[in-house]
Amino acid sequence: MAPAMAVSSTDSFDLTDFVINKGNGVKGLSDLGIKSLPSQYIQPQEALINIIPQKSIPVIDMSNWENDSKVAESVCEAAEEFGFFQLVNHGVPLEVLDGVKDATHRFFGLPAEEKRKFSKELSSTNNIRFGTSFSPDAEKALEWKDYLSLFYVSEEEASVLWPSACRDEVLEYMKKSQVLCTKLMSTLMEKLNVKEIDESKESLLMGSKRINLNYYPRCPNPQLTVGVGRHSDVSSLTFLLQDEIGGLYVRINEGKGDEDGWVHVPPIEGSLVINVGDALQILSNGRYKSVEHCVIASGSKNRISIPIFVNPKPNDVIGPLPELIAAGEKPKYKNILYSDYVKHFFRKAHDGKKTVAFAEISS
Numbered sequence: 001m002a003p004a005m006a007v008s009s010t011d012s013f014d015l016t017d018f019v020i021n022k023g024n025g026v027k028g029l030s031d032l033g034i035k036s037l038p039s040q041y042i043q044p045q046e047a048l049i050n051i052i053p054q055k056s057i058p059v060i061d062m063s064n065w066e067n068d069s070k071v072a073e074s075v076c077e078a079a080e081e082f083g084f085f086q087l088v089n090h091g092v093p094l095e096v097l098d099g100v101k102d103a104t105h106r107f108f109g110l111p112a113e114e115k116r117k118f119s120k121e122l123s124s125t126n127n128i129r130f131g132t133s134f135s136p137d138a139e140k141a142l143e144w145k146d147y148l149s150l151f152y153v154s155e156e157e158a159s160v161l162w163p164s165a166c167r168d169e170v171l172e173y174m175k176k177s178q179v180l181c182t183k184l185m186s187t188l189m190e191k192l193n194v195k196e197i198d199e200s201k202e203s204l205l206m207g208s209k210r211i212n213l214n215y216y217p218r219c220p221n222p223q224l225t226v227g228v229g230r231h232s233d234v235s236s237l238t239f240l241l242q243d244e245i246g247g248l249y250v251r252i253n254e255g256k257g258d259e260d261g262w263v264h265v266p267p268i269e270g271s272l273v274i275n276v277g278d279a280l281q282i283l284s285n286g287r288y289k290s291v292e293h294c295v296i297a298s299g300s301k302n303r304i305s306i307p308i309f310v311n312p313k314p315n316d317v318i319g320p321l322p323e324l325i326a327a328g329e330k331p332k333y334k335n336i337l338y339s340d341y342v343k344h345f346f347r348k349a350h351d352g353k354k355t356v357a358f359a360e361i362s363s
């Protein structure tokens with residue numbers, strides 16, 4: 001449980017009650033105009049990062065996708081080498097991206113009592129969760145982020161249960177990004193000699209979707225905390241839309257001495273950031289790598305981001321694809337029920353790339 005706290009100026013203030021139970025979130029704290037960071041948000045030194053300013057992740061222009069096979073080649077290379085890249089001219093209309101960003105601001109602008117209706121405690125379904133930090137019960141230090149997480153089941157369910165402040169725009173964004181998703185998955189599979197995405201592959205690669213609306217309000221001491229701690233996603237692929245503020249960092253050359261460090265993912269108007277998640281790392285037997293990333297807090301601006309996590313279905317068993325094993329590869333991962341993998345991820349605080357060890361075959 002997050003420790004009970006006292007804001008230095010108001011000793012009787014119960015932070016857990018205000019932020020978590022009452023649904024004010026860190027946005028509520030920021031809106032109070034607090035001048036210093038409450039102690040619960042102070043992260044240990046190792047959570048803070050060594051930044052390499054001269055390096056970056058690839059930016060790929062997809063305008064020539066149909067006529068130039070080099071574009072698809074760059075996507076596969078970026079997924080193998082970096083696990084993270086940005087796409088421009090990707091075909092998802094810019095109005096749709098703007099629409100979902102506006103809708104995110106609209107949702108977080110609602111009064112706390114309205115947002116709290118979607119909290120774990122009050123929501124009528126586990127498929128919708130408004131919350132703060134990542135896993136407050138498991139964390140030694142809290143993260144400076146509020147979120148709304150929506151697990152997609154059907155249009156019908158969404159139209160009844162999702163918040164009306166953002167529902168239509170979120171659904172439109174999910175729908176309009178589907179073509180891009182299928183294109184990227186087919187290309188990544190072709191490179192592994194998996195020629196056809198049949199029904200069972202479609203399920204493993206993109207059988208379920210979760211979309212998060214993330215809100216990182218202005219923070220009084222941004223360098224002492226994090227927006228999101230170091231983690232890799234448990235998805236197969238993540239499509240991330242960020243606003244113009246910046247703050248997302250990706251780890252490159254993990255474990256390679258001086259080269260090991262973090263690079264910024266600069267906001268590019270109209271772009272989408274794509275990253276490989278643990279499920280695709282496991283399915284590809286390590287060929288595509290999920291990569292650690294984190295978000296630093298901003299001292300001056302309220303930032304939003306909107307990841308679509310494209311995942312296996314919760315009841316799928318994931319493991320290295322049979323085509324790879326048939327071609328003689330030694331499996332690096334066990335077969336594991338995807339929902340068990342995700343529960344393992346959600347049960348602990350963010351801890352870099354450690355989740356994937358849950359599926360590794362020990363040598």
Ligand SMILES: CC(C)(COP(=O)(O)OP(=O)(O)OC[C@H]1O[C@@H](n2cnc3c(N)ncnc32)[C@H](O)[C@@H]1OP(=O)(O)O)[C@@H](O)C(=O)NCCC(=O)NCCSC(=O)/C=C/c1ccc(O)cc1
Pocket residue numbers: 120126129134135149150151208210212228231232233234235277309311312313314338339340342343346347
């Ligand atoms: C196992 C799931 C996740 C939940 O199943 P459930 O048993 O019906 O639901 P529960 O509400 O009992 O959730 C179990 C636990 O998971 C956690 N959890 C349940 N959703 C959530 C939730 N959106 N948020 C953060 N905890 C949650 C939460 O800890 C919760 O415990 P508790 O708080 O005690 O109820 C199930 O939906 C499932 O298998 N989903 C598969 C598809 C899926 O969601 N994949 C995850 C893609 S998300 C991803 O790649 C990255 C996400 C991410 C997110 C935040 C970050 O900072 C960084 C990364």
Ligand SMILES: O=C(O)CCC(=O)C(=O)O
Pocket residue numbers: 212214228233240242247248293294295304305306307
């Ligand atoms: O806000 C961002 O840029 C990234 C968020 C993220 O990594 C996540 O939600 O998994």
Ligand SMILES: [Fe+2]
Pocket residue numbers: 231232233293
């Ligand atoms: Fe992430």
